[in-house]
Structures are given as structure tokens and as C-alpha cells.
Amino acid sequence: MRHTGSSSPLQTLFLDSGDIAAMVRRKGLDACFEGLEAALRADFLRWNEFDKSARVARYGPQGVIELMPIADASTYGFKYVNGHPGNTRLGLPTVSACGVLASMRTGVPELLSELTLTTALRTAATSAMAARILARPGSRSMALIGNGAQAEFQAQAFRSLLGLRELRLYDIDPAATAKLQRNLAGSGLRLQVCGSVREAVRGADIVTTLTAHNGHATVLRADMLEPGMHVNAVGGDSPGKTELEPAALRRGPVFVEFEPQTRVEGELQQLPPDFPATELWTVLAGLAPGRGDARQITLFDSVGFALEDYSALRFMRDLARELGAGRPVRLVPDMADPKDLYSCLALPASVQAPVAPLEELLQ
Amino acid sequence: MRHTGSSSPLQTLFLDSGDIAAMVRRKGLDACFEGLEAALRADFLRWNEFDKSARVARYGPQGVIELMPIADASTYGFKYVNGHPGNTRLGLPTVSACGVLASMRTGVPELLSELTLTTALRTAATSAMAARILARPGSRSMALIGNGAQAEFQAQAFRSLLGLRELRLYDIDPAATAKLQRNLAGSGLRLQVCGSVREAVRGADIVTTLTAHNGHATVLRADMLEPGMHVNAVGGDSPGKTELEPAALRRGPVFVEFEPQTRVEGELQQLPPDFPATELWTVLAGLAPGRGDARQITLFDSVGFALEDYSALRFMRDLARELGAGRPVRLVPDMADPKDLYSCLALPASVQAPVAPLEELLQ
Numbered sequence A, B: 001m002r003h004t005g006s007s008s009p010l011q012t013l014f015l016d017s018g019d020i021a022a023m024v025r026r027k028g029l030d031a032c033f034e035g036l037e038a039a040l041r042a043d044f045l046r047w048n049e050f051d052k053s054a055r056v057a058r059y060g061p062q063g064v065i066e067l068m069p070i071a072d073a074s075t076y077g078f079k080y081v082n083g084h085p086g087n088t089r090l091g092l093p094t095v096s097a098c099g100v101l102a103s104m105r106t107g108v109p110e111l112l113s114e115l116t117l118t119t120a121l122r123t124a125a126t127s128a129m130a131a132r133i134l135a136r137p138g139s140r141s142m143a144l145i146g147n148g149a150q151a152e153f154q155a156q157a158f159r160s161l162l163g164l165r166e167l168r169l170y171d172i173d174p175a176a177t178a179k180l181q182r183n184l185a186g187s188g189l190r191l192q193v194c195g196s197v198r199e200a201v202r203g204a205d206i207v208t209t210l211t212a213h214n215g216h217a218t219v220l221r222a223d224m225l226e227p228g229m230h231v232n233a234v235g236g237d238s239p240g241k242t243e244l245e246p247a248a249l250r251r252g253p254v255f256v257e258f259e260p261q262t263r264v265e266g267e268l269q270q271l272p273p274d275f276p277a278t279e280l281w282t283v284l285a286g287l288a289p290g291r292g293d294a295r296q297i298t299l300f301d302s303v304g305f306a307l308e309d310y311s312a313l314r315f316m317r318d319l320a321r322e323l324g325a326g327r328p329v330r331l332v333p334d335m336a337d338p339k340d341l342y343s344c345l346a347l348p349a350s351v352q353a354p355v356a357p358l359e360e361l362l363q
Helices: A017-027 A029-044 A085-090 A116-134 A151-162 A174-183 A197-201 A259-265 A280-284 A306-323 B017-027 B029-044 B085-090 B116-134 B151-162 B174-183 B197-201 B246-250 B259-265 B280-284 B306-323
Strands: A011-015 A056-059 A064-071 A075-083 A097-103 A109-114 A141-145 A166-170 A190-193 A206-209 A215-220 A230-233 A241-244 A254-256 A298-301 A327-330 B011-015 B056-059 B064-071 B075-083 B097-103 B109-114 B141-145 B166-170 B190-193 B206-209 B215-220 B230-233 B241-244 B254-256 B298-301 B327-330
Touching: A011 A017, A011 A306, A017 A029, A017 A109, A017 A116, A017 A306, A029 A116, A029 A151, A029 A280, A029 A306, A056 B064, A064 A306, A064 B056, A064 B064, A075 A306, A075 B097, A097 A116, A097 A306, A097 B075, A109 A116, A109 A306, A116 A151, A116 A230, A116 A280, A116 A298, A116 A306, A141 A151, A141 A197, A151 A174, A151 A206, A166 A174, A166 A197, A174 A190, A197 A215, A206 A215, A230 A241, A254 A280, B011 B017, B011 B306, B017 B029, B017 B109, B017 B116, B017 B306, B029 B116, B029 B151, B029 B280, B029 B306, B064 B306, B075 B306, B097 B116, B097 B306, B109 B116, B109 B306, B116 B151, B116 B230, B116 B280, B116 B298, B116 B306, B141 B151, B141 B197, B151 B174, B151 B206, B166 B174, B166 B197, B174 B190, B197 B215, B206 B215, B230 B241, B241 B246, B246 B298, B254 B280
Parallel strands: A011 A109, A141 A166, A141 A206, A166 A190, A206 A230, A215 A241, A230 A298, A254 A298, B011 B109, B141 B166, B141 B206, B166 B190, B206 B230, B215 B241, B230 B298, B254 B298
Antiparallel strands: A011 A327, A056 A064, A064 A075, A075 A097, A097 A109, B011 B327, B056 B064, B064 B075, B075 B097, B097 B109
């Protein structure tokens, strides 16, 4: 990390994965989750100020690549992100991401950042923000179904923001669970390894599903859910990729980020288009009810929305400024005269070849 | 510029504006235009292999920010680009851009690059590629209406790829024309400053319109066009922004990049939706006629299409490898186990705060 020093309006702050990791170490994980949740909450509460759209996706046989743009009157943000479940077989991460924050007034990118670590942090902070308003007060235990790359982030965000004390772990891959146990050894969380989804879910206050495989899986069945549970369904996040038995969604009110996107990408894709769903921001704003009572089952059908990346980019930009992290890069050349882009090439006259006759060139 | 050395599949090659300028200086402007045109031509000739869409635009009072994605079976590319005509008043460029080239198979970004200088080069190379097949053979003179940031690039691409010898210059801002004269002083091009659009156009073989202001302007009138001219209309490139009198488009066949996009953004937006237009790739592929005879007027209604950025990113990636330019950055952390993103934070146990009771946290 280097200090950016004085910045020109033509400089873009660049943060790579190493910068983000170092920033989180210096600031502390809890302070980062708190800051991220504050940024998310502030942006969700001004929901109607944003020009929102579903993401633009390209599907290939191995996975999907998406662009997620969003803007308010002053700031534009977007994320590039892929999802390739088979990448782990190649030793590659299933998700990598980067994004930009730019001024709507000038269009010059202010921040260009990795969003791989940042997405993991913001997804977990969003889940915890939803659970703080939807889960039963006093929730202390969470079943974590799927112990892959996102699992520790969810565990830590719920510990940090909800006071979670116990995790009930299940993954079809015992190595994933072992990795999670190693990583959370010093966290203060009690970890209980379970032999099945049903065993992990039994008695938990919160159930988080985080599986990565494609297709309509039935990871969580309706009959596993107990009164008062909050379900945080994170793994189903694209067309054809779901984790819950459709009947599970009928056990209680369903909350979503941006309804038009979740209808296509979320667990909701399994249900009729008029199945009721409440956008989370309306609950945060006090415009719609959240949990009715301590015995109701609540479900957050999370797919990840562009606004969350906007909030996360904003948080990381401010944190980088606070810590003097990152480095300036130039996505536009230094121009004394903004109409004089050409002279930024600083070409010597000798580089320019003599004029050749067209006939010769067209041979 | 630094050599990238051996590269990991998790490293992304980063090229900033300084890298691109240095690469063009080392390779030579003519060689760059030749290489760009070859890349463009190769990609236009496999048009149907690409998953194409119109760009995703956000309009604000001061300008527009766009995302332009495209992909074939193996490679995905996108560009972030803004257009803010009033930026010059703030000493900022009207356009700044960056983009990514990624593997469709893994989604990991291979190249992250500025696209400000690169867009200027590819726009000019695309215009010259179109003119090589549409302009009258033996074309030697070009009227350049609008002498702003893109003007020298167009002049040099036409000199390099068509053997252009004479430029007839007009701009409402004499300082822009003076800047262009300075920049092209050693180019071998004869420069004729004209007092009006009509004077500049008179007798020219090719007419390039490159004005930047918003709104439906009538920069080029139908009655200025002479038999055999080729019109390269570049400035009109978004809804509500045109340069040609609609009647000018009726003077000869109109050629476009990607028809659905040009109908909305190009000069064509002024004409009925069934007004005939030919996609340039079909002419390059020999599937549709280009120019009929030496007296026909041809018009290329250029708006800039995502495929051109894909070709340009591909060219710059290969050139950077050839020259050892740019530097590796990490948009994903170094992961021994792709399921173990969390340990990339390398958090000390002491960073993790002790568990606080939920009640305290919810105060």
C-alpha cells in the first residue's frame, strides 16, 4: 500500500486484492463489517434515488459473466463478475470481480478496484443486515450449509453484527468444512460439524444456504424448517440455479433485494410470478412489515444486487483514503488541453511513415 | 513499462494510458493502425460468432456513461466509457474509458486496460477500414469537420491505411484547428484551413464529421455532397445527437456497424425504422455490395460498437506481450485452495473481536 498523495481529477485510485486484504487487516474485520453495513443501510434507505436494472449476463457452457451497473444523480458504479462453479477443479476461484465508481457529472472513474474479496465481504454484510431485521431477536446459532469460499465471511458477519455464537456446519465436501474450522478457530464461535443438512438445520435459529453447484438442487427441504427460523438463501443466484425446495418458500414471508432481478435469478424463479415478495429496503425504511412474530419463518432470497457493490465501493474508497491505501493510475492521459488527446502519444515526427500511394497500400 | 515476467492465471495484465502511449511510440503509429485494422477485420469477418447487444447507457444532465459488453465462445470483453461534452470547460476530457478482456471458460480477467487512447485509435482504424472498402479508389483528400480530440487520429489512420494526402479543416473553434495543425505538422499531410463546412467539403474525396456538441445539429447538409464522395459520420453517436441533415442520408447507401444500435444512436435515428442500412461486415465478407460506382455517394454512420473495443483490447494485449509492457495486478487474491478465500485476508486472531451480546449490539 502506498499513499496516494495529492490527487488530480484525472487520476483513478486503484485497489487490488492485496490492498483490500491489507486494509481489512489494518481496520479490523469487525469495523469493516460495521462500516459496510452502515453504507449498505444508508444506500438501501435512499432506494428510490437509484437508477436500477437487472444485471447484464452472458452465459457460456462453463459459467456466467455479468455486468452490474447502478447510478444515483451524483455517482455511477458497476461491477464485472463471473461465476464458474467448475473453476475449483482448475485451482481457480469460482468468482472474480472488479468494478468502478465514477462521477455522473464528469464520467471520470474515481475508483477502480478488485471486487473479489470485497464482494465476499459485502454479500455477508448484506445477509447480516437482513437478518438483523428479520431473524428472531436473540438468535445465537446458525446452520451453514455449504462451507466454501463465502462461508467464513457469512459466519464472521453474523458474529460481528448479530452476536452469533454457534455454527452448525455441513458440506458434501468434508475438506471444505475442515478448512472453515481452521479459519474460524480463533473467532470465538462454537463450531459443530454435522453429518447431514437435516442435522445441521435442526434447532438452529438461522439457516444459511451457500452451495455453489448449478441446477435446481434441493439442499433445503420445507419439512426441515422449524417455527421462528430465519433462512438466508445465498447460493441460488442465477437462472436455473436454486437450493430450496419450492415448498420451503411457502413456509413464510419472502424478502428480496431487487424484485425484478430475484424473480429471474433467485429461489423465486421456482414460483409463479405473482408469488408475494417484499423488497428488503421497504422493511428497513419501516414501509413494510418484516417478521410478524417469534414463530414465523422468514426467508431472505439473496442474489446480490448492484447497489450492494456501489455501497461496498464507496466504503472501500473512503477506507483507502483514511488509511492512505492504494495507488493512483491513469485511465486518461495527462492533458494540458482536453481537446488535445493526440499529443499525449508524444510521437516523434520520425515515427510517422512517409505517405505511400493508395494503389501500393491496397495490394 | 515493465516486463510482466512469468504470469499466473490469477494475474491480470494492467495497461494504463502511459503504457498505451509508450507502446504506440515503440511500435510506431502506422504499425498500430495496420495491426488494429487487421484485428478489426478478422473480428468483423466472424461477426456471427459474437453474442452482440446494444450498449447499456445511463444518461445524466451532463452526459452519458455506458457499458459495452460482447463475447464469443472463448473470450469476453467490455468497455466502460463516458461522453460528457461539457467536460472541456472543466479541463477534463469528454471521453474516458477502460475495459476488460476475460476468458469465457474461467471468467478471470486477462487484461484490464485504459481505453481512452485506445478508443481514439480504434475509432479511427474502424473509419479507415470502412473507407478502404467504401470510398472511391484513389481518394486523396478528406474534409475534417470538427478538429477536436479524435481529429488527428482520423487523419493519421486515413493517411496510414488509405494513403490520404490532403486534409481540409474546419472547426467553429479556430484554436482546435490550430492544435491539429501543430500536431500534424510533421505528418506529410497537406493541411488546408477552410472558413466554412461548405468550403471544406467542396471537392473532397472523403468527408469526416467529428463534432462533439449535443442535440440535432445540421453540420453537413445534403446539398454539400458531391458525386463520388464518401461520408464518414463519426460525431453523432447517441440518442438526440446527430450531425447530418436527414436528407444527406438519402443521397446514397448507408453503412453501419451493428444495425440495432445505430438505429437508436446514429444518424439513422432521424429516419424511419425501415430506411435501408447495410452492416459493414456483410460488405467486408462479400455478402453485400459496397460502393456501386465512382459517382455514388457512400455514407458510413459510425457510432462505435463493442466489437471494435474487443478487437482493440486483443491487439493491445498482444502488443503488450510482444513489447513486455504493462504490469501484473491481482483482481483475485493468491489462493492455494480456491475454496479458501477467507484466509487471503491473513487476519491475525487478535483482530477478531470477542463476541458481544446481541442486545448490546442492537442498541
